[in-house]
Amino acid sequence: MTVNTLDLTIRPITGPEELDLFSRIPYTLNHELAGDLTEGRRRASWMWVALDGDRLLARLSWWCRAGGDSPLLLDILDVDDGSDDVDRTAVAGLLLRTASAATLAEGAIPPEYLRYVSAAWREDPAERRAVEERMAAVEGEGGSLLVERLRFEWTPASPPPRPGDRLRFRPVRDEEEMLRLMVRVLDGTLDAHDRADLEHGSAEQVAADRYAEEFAGYRTPRDWWRIATLPSGEPVGFVLPARNDYHPMIGYIGVLPEHRGHGYIDDILAEGTRVLADLGVDRVRAATDVGNAPMAGAFHRAGYTTLSRVIDMTWA
Known part of the structure; x- marks a missing residue:
């Protein structure tokens, strides 16, 4: 089944009451969504879903800093990775195109797209496929890769580093x-x-x-x-x-x-x-x-x- 043969409903969620629907697709940011809505970093009108009946096929969300009045980042663009009966890249692209036209100012440069991935994502065939499909959807809508970044964490399990005496x-x-x-x-x-x-x-x-x-x-x-x-x-x-x-x-x-x-x-x-x-x-x-x-x-x-x-x- 391709996207052209689906009877998709593409819409923003109605509010926090639909967070369970939006969170059906697992992702590292899911635990932050409720707090983001409460603190004003997200808005229900910026959180879109693509539904095939009751089935969540894809979703996206923009993010801003608390108090911001326009999207700053597109940090969620997801497809149900188990939906092998559809063209997942096409569904994600259609969702992105539809939501952007309804949400972003006409003629404005869209916000950056971020995708958090594991440190060895290229070595996991399933994750690599998922990442590349999402990247292809963004590329299909005019985006391109700027950079891949490394994320680091220090915890007290490591001794706190101390500067030397040169500075x-x-x-x-x-x-x-x-x-x-x-x-x-x-x-x-x-x-x-x-x-x-x-x-x-x-x-x-x-x-x-x-x-x-x-x-x-x-x-x-x-x-x-x-x-x-x-x-x-x-x-x-x-x-x-x-x-x-x-x-x-x-x-x-x-x-x-x-x-x-x-x-x-x-x-x-x-x-x-x-x-x-x-x-x-x-x-x-x-x-x-x-x-x-x-x-x-x-x-x-x-x-x-x-x-x-x-x-x-x-x-x-």
Whole structure:
């Protein structure tokens, strides 16, 4: 049976009372859905299902930060992987096309699509098929792969890393100082998001947008943030320990270009992790691009374990 022969009902859910219906397809984010609706990170009108009678064939949901008024990410796009009687990629594509036309502003660039996958997803035939089908559905609607990222986690089971004595650490003085350092760190960055943004704007604009859209929204104290300096006071880099809506994390970390290659990233990451560990948190999350081997190595040396990966697709 193909999508053309199905009598599909494609619609948003009516509200929290349909979360059980929406959650019939298992996924790592299912346990967050009720809280997201309560806290305003999701809306029922952004959570769509494709039904064949009473059978849930596919679903999708957009997400935003609490208090946001428009979708920021498409972080759920699922198909019933047991539905071998249908073209799953076509069903997912039809759902995405229909929901996007009804939800997103006409002519707007769609939000990024994220898919959380296991660390070894390519080695599991069933998971690989599921991931590739979802990616194909997004590609069919004009999206393309931007980057694959590694997700890390530190827990108190590992000793809290401690920075050496080469650097000094102090709080950020003000927003202007933070923006100046962010601009400098963007020089030679390996981060795919930053590199993509730099194709369309100056380093100053990219830094300002990142600060306003992401860092300014952290609800944790900014005196957690640390500037790393040499004993002379010359800045070397910075780290932003924070907490998002779900867990403590390393929000951003960087070494200034002129100080790269000396292993300072280990000390800076150790300080950021220490700030959170000293608060008694039960975990610290972090992420970096698969291609950023120096940063991935720093996380492993600091006692972080690889938690999973994320597929990140965008629309040009």
